[in-house]
Amino acid sequence: MEGLLTWRAIPVGDISAVDPFIFLNHHGPQVFPPDNNGLPFGPHPHRGFETVTFIIDGDVMHTDSSGGKSIITSGGVQWMTAGSGLIHAEVSSEDFMKNGGKEEVLQLWVNLPAKHKMAPPAYYGFQKHEMPSYISPDGKVSGSIISGSLGGIRGAVQTFHDVNLSLLSFNENGEFSAAVPPAMNILLYIVSGRVAVNGAEAVTRNLVSFGNEGDEVKITALEKSEVIFGFAPPLNEPVVSYGPFVMNTEDEIREAMRDYQSGKMGVWEE
Template sequence: METKQIKNVLKAPAPHMVGDGFRVHNFFPGGYEIDMSPFFLLDYGSKIEFSARKKPRGVGVHPHRGFETVTIAYHGAVAHHDSSGNSGVIYPGDVQWMTAAGGVLHKEYHEENYSLTGGPFQMVQLWVNLPAANKMCRPKYQTIKQADMAHFDLPENKGKIEIIAGNYNGIKGNATTFTPIELYNARLNKGGEATFNFPENFNTGFMVIEGSVKVNGSENIAADNFIYFENKGEEIKLEALENSVILILSGEPINEPIVQYGPFLMNTEAEIRQAIEDYNQGRFGYLEE
């Protein structure tokens, strides 16, 4: 099987704040112009210490339409509420998969007890585009707790692959998706090795969350870097140079036009204008600040 080679190793862009609770490095679409469809956005919250505080930091009520937000917790805890009546808290290892689709209001804050104590905080948020046929579907919400997450144990205690979505070694992930998506957390102990196989045309990238890894037996990559792969070949080999966590993203591209305006991700400018009108007319529901 042909190796899928590295196209580029991308360093973390300068961080910016989202609200007062999320310091993120936007790898794409802002930081680098790369094609990672169906993944439209990757905000990486590298590890930071937040001080204790009574009033939780976060982001107030805001709308989304036309895509899904996927939040993956590594350190800290986040509470979510939305106008469809969904709410929940994710802790380290957990995943929150919100399908905004036809339109939802939501807010995200540091969970109350975490806020009172403070401590390390590290998250990833992805925006996953939806095909035109599904952009106006009913919103839904999936919470995937680490304790319930499908996983594959590597031999000789070398770590495990947590399958958020897709299929690894015959084990299917918990999340349901609208298009073919492979999304895993590879938690490798020092010396642990894992092999991944993705179709040539799938856009593929690895975010090194912790530790450092050797890719395809040649290039060493440290934490806080994004590894962007060629659309040639299928096989990628990883070796952990120390205890490491790597977020694995691969998906079939959605070959449709995209028009983005703030929190709306649609196919045409007319659909963006409709989204703005619907939001202004209160058609996204109601959510208390």
């Protein structure tokens, strides 16, 4: 959309990545009028990583060259394994373009281990009600478990690299805690609201930094809030990226460009 508001959460400042979480964009929130042009992410290729798209408000229509297609609405998630390569588009539904409305979307890139970078492409679209859910004993914290596990509940997606990822919603004074094993990298991003994380305040669009000491993460909501919480073991592998491709060497990047240009990542059909 023209004027789409975007905040870059990863990389930011001196944080180049939270391995294997290598990129995070936060679009919106904003309200678009009727007869708008929709999201601007037309056909483009990817190879070597996975995308996780959080639809906080509005909708996203995903289409890709491997056959994946769905319209996911508020509270849902799209998980795409680019793997060996595909072409996809992320646009708005005809209904949203006609009627307008509130739109807020985040996209996270999760790097793939070198041995899985050429895995077959795959796509999974989940409406909110289709994902396993978490709820705290007092009902003040709830969430969708996207991958890995939370509170003994398995997530919707089984990953290549023990990636645990959830979207958590807090009522004011809601509390959540989780023990994260040593050597795991923690991703904690405040989508909206104001929380205390291990006693330190964090607000909307803040990425919270952690060490690798094996932290207990304790989150207390100071107001109604929503956060992305995840953790995974770092890959500790070379990262070479160029636009939509994330590989381990420059030769692999050049190969990705050749494969895309020669049609090996699929052919886009309108």
